[in-house]
Amino acid sequence: MTDLVTQMAEAGLTSPMLPENRGNPYPTYAFIRRLEPVHHAPDGTWVLTRYDHAAAVLRDPRFSTNPARLGEGVDLSKESPVRQAGSSLMMFLDPPDHTRLRGLVSQAFTPRTVDSLKPRIERLVDELLDAVVDRGDGEFDVMADLAYPLPTVVICELLGVPVADRESFQGWAAGASRLLDNYLDQAALMEGMAAGMELFRYFSDLVEERRRHPGTDLLSALLAAEAEGDRLTHAELLSTVTLLFVAGFETTMNLVGNGMLALLRNPSEIDRLRADPGLVRTGVEELIRYDGPVHITARIATTDVEIGGRLVREGEQVAVSLGAANRDPAQFPDPDRLDVGRSPNRHLGLGGGPHFCLGATLARIESQAAFGAVLRRFPHLAPATENPTYRDHFVIRGLTGLRVRITPPG
Ligand code: HEM
Numbered sequence: 001m002t003d004l005v006t007q008m009a010e011a012g013l014t015s016p017m018l019p020e021n022r023g024n025p026y027p028t029y030a031f032i033r034r035l036e037p038v039h040h041a042p043d044g045t046w047v048l049t050r051y052d053h054a055a056a057v058l059r060d061p062r063f064s065t066n067p068a069r070l071g072e073g074v075d076l077s078k079e080s081p082v083r084q085a086g087s088s089l090m091m092f093l094d095p096p097d098h099t100r101l102r103g104l105v106s107q108a109f110t111p112r113t114v115d116s117l118k119p120r121i122e123r124l125v126d127e128l129l130d131a132v133v134d135r136g137d138g139e140f141d142v143m144a145d146l147a148y149p150l151p152t153v154v155i156c157e158l159l160g161v162p163v164a165d166r167e168s169f170q171g172w173a174a175g176a177s178r179l180l181d182n183y184l185d186q187a188a189l190m191e192g193m194a195a196g197m198e199l200f201r202y203f204s205d206l207v208e209e210r211r212r213h214p215g216t217d218l219l220s221a222l223l224a225a226e227a228e229g230d231r232l233t234h235a236e237l238l239s240t241v242t243l244l245f246v247a248g249f250e251t252t253m254n255l256v257g258n259g260m261l262a263l264l265r266n267p268s269e270i271d272r273l274r275a276d277p278g279l280v281r282t283g284v285e286e287l288i289r290y291d292g293p294v295h296i297t298a299r300i301a302t303t304d305v306e307i308g309g310r311l312v313r314e315g316e317q318v319a320v321s322l323g324a325a326n327r328d329p330a331q332f333p334d335p336d337r338l339d340v341g342r343s344p345n346r347h348l349g350l351g352g353g354p355h356f357c358l359g360a361t362l363a364r365i366e367s368q369a370a371f372g373a374v375l376r377r378f379p380h381l382a383p384a385t386e387n388p389t390y391r392d393h394f395v396i397r398g399l400t401g402l403r404v405r406i407t408p409p410g
Contacts, residue, residue, distance in 0.1 A: 004036045022390035022397065025295070026336065029324035038308040045298075045317045046307070049324035051331035051348070053307055057320055059353035063299035064094050070300055071315025088236040089243050091355060098354065101236055104225050105244070105358060108158075108218045114361040117154070121366055124153055125373045132406070133377075139384050142402040146374070147256035148249070151366055155248030158362075159241060160210060160217025165202070172199040173246045177396055203241050218244070244359070252363050254293035254398025256370050259284070261402055262291050263371070264383045266338045273340055273375055283340035284367045285347065290338050292349030293396050295323035322348045323397075378406040 008014070008031060016025040016032075032039055033049035041047055048054050057063050090101045128149055132140040140146070148170065156163045175195025178188060207219065214220040219241055226232045232240075263270050273279050299318045304311060312318060326347045327335040350357035357363065374381070384403035391400050 004032065004039055005042065007035060008032075017394045019390070019392060022392075022394075023387070025323060025397075026327055029321060029327060033324055033328065038310040040310070041319075045319050046310070046312050047319045047321060048307065049321045049328075050308070051325040051328035054320045054322065054325035054348055055346075055352055057299055057307070057318055058297075058348065058351060058355070060305070061095075062301065062303050062305050063318065064302050065092050065098075065299060065355060066094050067092060067300070069302055069315065070317060071313075088233065088239040090240060090358075091243065095354070101232070101240065102354075102358065104222070104232055105240055108221060109358055109361065111361045114365060117158070117362070118365055118369070120157075121150075121154060122369045122373070125150060125369045129373055129377055138407040139403055139405045142260045142374075142404055143253070143257050143399055144401065146370060147253045147260075147402075150256070150370055151249035151252035151363075154362070154366060155245055158218050158248070159245060160215050160219045161206065161245065168198075168202070169245075171195065172202070173250055174391070174393075176242075177246055177250045178393055199242055199246070200238065203238055203245070207238060207241065247357075247359060248362070250396055251293050251359075252366050254396060255284075255288060255363065255367055257399040257402050258291040258293060258397070259287035259367065259371065260374070260404070261383075261388060261399065262287055262338055264381065264404065269338050269340045270375060270381065273371070274379075277372060277376065279340050280368045280372045281364075282343055282345065284364055284371065285345045286338060286340050286342045287367070287371075288349035289326045289332070289342070289345055289347035292322070292326065292347070293398050294349065294351075295397050296321050296395055297351065297355075320348075322351070380406060380408045382409075 002010075008028070011031060013028050013031055014021060016028040021028055029049055032047070037048070037050040038053065039047040039049070048057060088101075090098060090105070093101060125146070128146050132145050149166075152166050152169065153163055155161070156166065172195045175192050176199050179192040179196060207223065210217075210219050211223055214223065222232065222237050222240060226234060226237045263273075269283075273283055297320050299320060301312045301314055301316050301318065303314050306312070307318075326332070326349055329335050331346070332342075350360045350363070382405045384405045388402050389400045391398055
């Protein structure tokens with residue numbers, strides 16, 4: 001039998017990780033799902049593209065998120081400060097540490113607490129769009145004018161990070177989030193590590209400053225938990241703050257960008273949302289499914305496990321393709337169609353199981369406010385560029401910019 005890689009080449013397809021496929025990886029995902037839904041890649045990683053397999057692995061306690069469980073050595077040196085701090089990142093911990101840490105942070109992320117931020121978030125969106133209107137140039141950049149500043153300001157305010165420092169953040173956070181991409185060359189790896197270290201250094205200083213002058217923010221609440229002794233270690237505190245910060249805007253920002261592009265390419269869905277603004281709730285879920293920012297997540301088998309008739313051995317890595325699972329026709333009728341009213345819609349764009357996105361409520365409120373306000377305030381929306389460019393990230397996929405015209409032509 002010809003192997004998958006050869007068959008892909010014969011069909012004119014290349015790896016979905018390559019920059020040339022960033023714009024539309026979905027036909028390649030569909031091809032892989034059809035031919036070899038549990039694919040053993042040449043580098044030894046298992047790649048899952050079916051919804052049922054992906055959903056099951058995310059919930060299966062036999063799979064770990066801890067890179068230390070990998071049978072082979074990982075790329076990052078054990079001595080690196082990023083790696084050391086990274087080893088206390090909640091997303092790389094298993095129970096019981098994961099349960100304890102997540103429990104502490106969840107107290108600040110209850111749907112009620114986050115819901116109380118809604119008026120502030122809506123005001124912020126309006127201020128950002130006021131600035132666009134005041135500029136009066138008939139178009140705006142969805143990324144620079146809305147998608148980036150909105151979640152950045154929100155997470156800064158929530159954590160108690162000075163918003164004035166945000167110019168530095170975009171570069172550091174984007175660099176550090178690239179460390180999630182497994183397939184980096186040496187130069188990109190070094191750049192990502194350097195950015196991650198800058199971020200940790202920045203937060204170390206901020207933590208010390210907040211220790212001296214506590215406030216009412218989440219960082220101060222976490223410091224109080226640290227002071228209580230064995231509940232939260234210093235390394236956990238530092239990595240939690242950094243994780244919340246990076247996860248707090250890298251993802252939402254790219255959902256707003258990818259989602260707006262999807263809507264612009266499906267004007268009838270914009271019409272539906274305008275006719276019935278309440279549809280923004282199912283609309284945002286659909287945008288997360290249809291072209292969400294997080295394309296892949298990894299797990300490591302802690303014992304031999306059979307998936308779809310293939311044997312994944314202890315210590316082997318499984319790449320769960322959320323992007324592919326979210327377009328699986330066995331789960332979603334007509335999966336390549338954007339349907340803002342889609343229901344049910346049990347997408348995996350926010351993960352699933354114990355590591356399900358901790359910021360899901362916040363992300364939903366921010367995105368609903370952003371899409372709702374843009375559609376309400378700008379009756380004429382049209383792309384100002386045919387082919388917007390993508391960042392060089394595979395795991396968190398998003399646009400570098402998205403210019404949109406808001407005045408009718410002529
Ligand atoms: C549209 C926006 C967002 C998307 C698509 C998204 C997606 C995800 C996904 C897929 C996971 C699971 C990763 C895995 O299972 O390996 C996750 C976890 C996580 N997310 Fe989000 N996220 C978003 C926004 C946010 C926001 C706003 C925050 C925080 C303010 C946040 C914080 C987290 C944290 C802390 C985790 C790790 C949870 C754990 O390991 O228990 N996310 N997110």
